[in-house]
Amino acid sequence: MIGSEPVGKRRNVRRAPDEVRALALKAAHRLFSAQGYHATTTRQIADEAGVGESVIFRHFGSKAELFETTILTPFGEFVDEWVTTWDARTTATADLVHITETFVKGFFNLADEHQELLRTLVAARIDRSDPGLTEVAARVGGKLAGHLGLVRRSLLEHGEARHFRSLDAPVSVAMAVGSVLSLVLIDDWLFAPDQRRPGKTRQIREATQMLLYGVTGSAAPRSH
Template sequence: MSQTNGKLSKKDHILKAALRLFSRQGFHATTTKEIAKESGVAEGLLFYHFGDKRQLLLQLVRSFSFAPRIAGEEERLKKLQLEDALVEYGLSYLRFLKEHSDYLMLIWSPEMIQDPEVSGEVLQLIGSIHRAGESMLASGPAGERLSPVTREAAMTMLTSSILLQFLLHSRFRGEAAWDEEASVRELVRLLLHGLQGAPKA
């Protein structure tokens, strides 16, 4: 989201308010009047910036992407050993998920899963996450020998595993301790070395 002089713009306030309301009570159940009240702006400003509630939703879905964050770290990550780079990538992705749990609740809600246009936007966001990781895999000595299909499958496995662990620990918070870094490192190790490299029981 854009910022002006270190402060959120009115447009950003509307997006943040809409996200809170959509994730709590659903897109269809939320009115533009409620969004305006929650964001502290006149309802007309919402229409000025977004046109209608539907366009606001689509802008909101597009606004939260992990890709720009990881793109900013890509040069630094490429200087690391591949395993360390993937661990850093995984931990950064996990931090992103934690910061945007309301967004996850919204895009994975039954209401949004059944929306083809939103699902299309989410698919593009997922693709951008994988592409960022794939470029790291390709830059390593082992990664250069991998086909694009294999690199895509590897990043899908890593990010989906992290997402699933995050969702489980969010749902059953406090019931099991979770060493995030050790967990991500083990996922990466399994990804790079396979089960043949796993320690014997």
């Protein structure tokens, strides 16, 4: 029946390049997450997106480069939006807890959504049996670190606006991001099998407190 097929499956519909890229990235994310990188083919991604396989190569070059874009795009967009939203020049009086929590929560949710892709990258750096994927993993690591440089710069600007007595932005951001990645990717190392896992909200709250009071040098208020 005409019109009953999902838009992503209708190859005879001419789409704008941005729409094609978005469909391909969405399909790639779902398949990479569900099946793993090596078990997913560009043909499957093309079929899922409703485009020809040649379109995938035209837009992304290779499966490894598509994987790279799939993981980098959302993290880059998140960092850019966060830095713009919390520009220290216009938010110097904003609630610091809220500013910090939006970063921790946003990064936590992104890492959780893309955890299988992140695990693939970590494994590629160790295994190195797939040179193309290993190269992509190294590039992704460098670009993610570059994005976090924007967060470090923003943190320094907020520190100057609030006259923090001491601030080591590179270490503070690394500690926050490292903690979140550990909570998401190796949680089975951090919590005993017979221990009830803390909920996401609780983990985000505690990671926020750790970053916030580590940055300001203040003692967290104690409950009585």
